[in-house]
Amino acid sequence: MATDTAKVEEPPKEQPVQGSTRDGDKGNESRGTTSKGRPVREGPVTWMSLVLLIITGVGLIIYFDREKKRRIEEIKNVPAQVKEGPSVGKAAIGGPFNLVNHEGKPVTDRDFTGKWTLIYFGFTHCPDICPDELQKMVAAIDKIKENAGIEVVPVFISVDPERDTVEQVHEYVRGI
Numbered sequence: 001m002a003t004d005t006a007k008v009e010e011p012p013k014e015q016p017v018q019g020s021t022r023d024g025d026k027g028n029e030s031r032g033t034t035s036k037g038r039p040v041r042e043g044p045v046t047w048m049s050l051v052l053l054i055i056t057g058v059g060l061i062i063y064f065d066r067e068k069k070r071r072i073e074e075i076k077n078v079p080a081q082v083k084e085g086p087s088v089g090k091a092a093i094g095g096p097f098n099l100v101n102h103e104g105k106p107v108t109d110r111d112f113t114g115k116w117t118l119i120y121f122g123f124t125h126c127p128d129i130c131p132d133e134l135q136k137m138v139a140a141i142d143k144i145k146e147n148a149g150i151e152v153v154p155v156f157i158s159v160d161p162e163r164d165t166v167e168q169v170h171e172y173v174r175g176i
Contacts, residue, residue: 099157102170116152123160124172134176 099107122130141152156173158164
């Protein structure tokens with residue numbers, strides 16, 4: 001009698017998916033490899049990238065520290081004449097002056113003698129800051145007059161006389 005021997009086929013084993021936790025892989029996952037011996041990536045930062053980041057940071061700190069010290073020494077070694085900068089003479093602060101007002105009439109320092117003045121330096125091609133600051137100046141002058149009874153004369157002096165004509169300054173201060 002012949003006996004038939006039947007072969008029993010085993011189902012194919014499933015391939016472990018990276019990051020999956022099968023019973024056989026639980027012990028290996030803590031070591032960073034799967035049952036097939038492949039490394040499991042645990043996060044976006046590796047030890048190598050962390051070490052490179054630290055080395056780069058330390059290098060930058062050392063570089064900027066040396067550059068700062070070099071620059072300080074460079075400034076210390078500059079002759080005194082260069083440190084002061086170019087000079088044509090002493091600035092005439094508080095001396096007599098001759099200006100033209102927004103109506104085209106000449107104005108001198110004698111016109112303001114005995115008066116409180118608040119001077120603002122600006123230019124008419126200043127669209128953002130100058131109008132806001134002039135409004136603040138007018139509000140401050142109004143409060144001083146209201147609270148202390150002191151008349152304060154606001155003075156706007158253009159720092160761009162080539163572009164700021166008398167007509168432009170007239171329109172500019174009229175709008176305030």
